[in-house]
Amino acid sequence: MGRITLDKVQKKFGDVEVIPPLDLTVEDGEFVVFVGPSGCGKSTLLRLIAGLEDVSGGEIRIDGNPATDLPPAKRGLAMVFQSYALYPHMSVRKNIAFPMKMAGMPQDEQDRRIAKAATALNLTDYLDRRPGQLSGGQRQRVAIGRAIVREPAAFLFDEPLSNLDAALRVGMRMEISELHKTLATTMIYVTHDQVEAMTMADKIVVLRAGHIEQVGSPLDLYKAPRNTFVAGFIGSPKMNLLTGATAQKHDAATIGIRPEHLDVVPEGGTFTGRVGVAEHLGSDTFFHVHIPEMDEPMTVRAGGEVGLKHGDTIHLKPQMQHLHRFDAQGLRIA
Numbered sequence: 327m328g329r330i331t332l333d334k335v336q337k338k339f340g341d342v343e344v345i346p347p348l349d350l351t352v353e354d355g356e357f358v359v360f361v362g363p364s365g366c367g368k369s370t371l372l373r374l375i376a377g378l379e380d381v382s383g384g385e386i387r388i389d390g391n392p393a394t395d396l397p398p399a400k401r402g403l404a405m406v407f408q409s410y411a412l413y414p415h416m417s418v419r420k421n422i423a424f425p426m427k428m429a430g431m432p433q434d435e436q437d438r439r440i441a442k443a444a445t446a447l448n449l450t451d452y453l454d455r456r457p458g459q460l461s462g463g464q465r466q467r468v469a470i471g472r473a474i475v476r477e478p479a480a481f482l483f484d485e486p487l488s489n490l491d492a493a494l495r496v497g498m499r500m501e502i503s504e505l506h507k508t509l510a511t512t513m514i515y516v517t518h519d520q521v522e523a524m525t526m527a528d529k530i531v532v533l534r535a536g537h538i539e540q541v542g543s544p545l546d547l548y549k550a551p552r553n554t555f556v557a558g559f560i561g562s563p564k565m566n567l568l569t570g571a572t573a574q575k576h577d578a579a580t581i582g583i584r585p586e587h588l589d590v591v592p593e594g595g596t597f598t599g600r601v602g603v604a605e606h607l608g609s610d611t612f613f614h615v616h617i618p619e620m621d622e623p624m625t626v627r628a629g630g631e632v633g634l635k636h637g638d639t640i641h642l643k644p645q646m647q648h649l650h651r652f653d654a655q656g657l658r659i660a
C-alpha cells in the first residue's frame with residue numbers, strides 16, 4: 327500500500343509562504359515526479375511528506391491514516407537523497423542493514439532482505455566493500471538498497487541522480503524505472519530535469535512558486551499544456567512561443583509550436599529566416615533561426631541530417647495540427 331493524499335497542505339518559513347495550500351493525491355503504486363524551476367518548492371513538498379519539515383497547515387494522509395503529526399520514522403516511507411548519506415566506515419552490507427539493525431530485526435530476516443535488494447540492484451559482488459571503493463552510481467544503488475530493505479509504503483527520491491555524470495544518469499534512470507516495475511511500490515521523485523520527468527513518470531506534477539500548474543501524464547502535458555509556463559517547461563528543446571501579429575492571425579495572444587513540429591521546406595513556408603546556429607547531431611539537426619519580425623530566435627528540430635549552415639536562408643512550415651493557442655492570461659484556448 328502507498329496512497330498519499332495532501333489536503334490543503336501549506337508551508338511557511340517565518341512570514342514567507344513557500345507552499346500555498348495545495349491538494350494532491352498520489353495513488354498506490356504510482357510513479358509521480360515533482361518538476362519545476364529552482365526554488366519552486368519541490369524539495370520542501372517532498373520533505374513535508376517525509377515528515378522532515380512540519381506543515382504550517384493542512385493534512386497529510388498515508389493509506390487513509392492521518393500522518394501529519396507522525397515523526398518521519400513512523401510514516402513507513404523511505405527517502406533517498408542526492409548526497410547518498412552512506413556511512414564511510416561501514417561495508418555496503420552494513421550500510422544496507424543499518425535501518426533493520428536499528429529496528430531490531432532478526433538476523434536471518436536481515437540477511438534475506440539484503441540478498442534480495444543486492445540482487446535487484448546488482449550489488450551482490452560489492453557487499454563487503456566500503457562506499458569509498460565504489461563508483462557514484464554504485465553508491466547511489468547502496469542508498470536505494472538501504473531504502474528497499476525497509477519495505478516502505480513509498481519511496482521518496484530527492485534529485486537522486488544530480489551528482490552523476492550524464493551517461494550514468496541515463497543508466498540509473500532506467501534502473502530506477504525497472505525497480506519501480508519490479509517492486510510496484512509508490513515512488514515520488516523530485517527533479518528539475520524535465521527529461522527525467524518525461525521518461526520516468528506515470529504522473530508529472532509541474533510546480534511554480536509552490537503552486538501546482540498542471541498534473542498529468544507526460545504525454546498529456548506534452549500534447550495539451552494548460553498554460554504557457556507548462557508549455558515552455560515540458561519538452562526539449564523548449565516550445566517556441568510567438569506573440570504579436572503572428573498570434574493574432576490565429577485569434578490568440580500567444581501561439582506555441584514545438585521545434586519538432588516545424589518542417590523545413592525548399593521554398594515558401596510560413597516563416598522565412600536566416601540560420602543562426604546549426605547543431606548537427608547526425609540523428610537530428612537543430613537550427614536556431616532569426617526571423618525578421620520576431621524578437622527571439624526560433625528553434626527547429628529537423629530529423630536526420632539537413633545540410634543548411636550558419637547564414638543560410640531557411641523556409642519553415644508549421645504542422646498546423648500541432649499549433650497551441652493561449653489567451654492573454656497565458657491559458658490554453660481549447
Ligand SMILES: Nc1ncnc2c1ncn2[C@@H]1O[C@H](COP(=O)(O)OP(=O)(O)OP(=O)(O)O)[C@@H](O)[C@H]1O
Pocket residue numbers: 339344362363364365366367368369370371518
Ligand atoms: N529552511 C528554510 N528556511 C527558509 N526558506 C527556505 C528553507 N528551505 C527552503 N526555503 C525556501 O523555500 C523555497 C523552496 O525551496 P525548495 O528547496 O523546496 O525548492 P526546490 O524547488 O527544491 O529548488 P531546487 O531545485 O533549487 O532544489 C525557496 O525559495 C527556498 O529558499
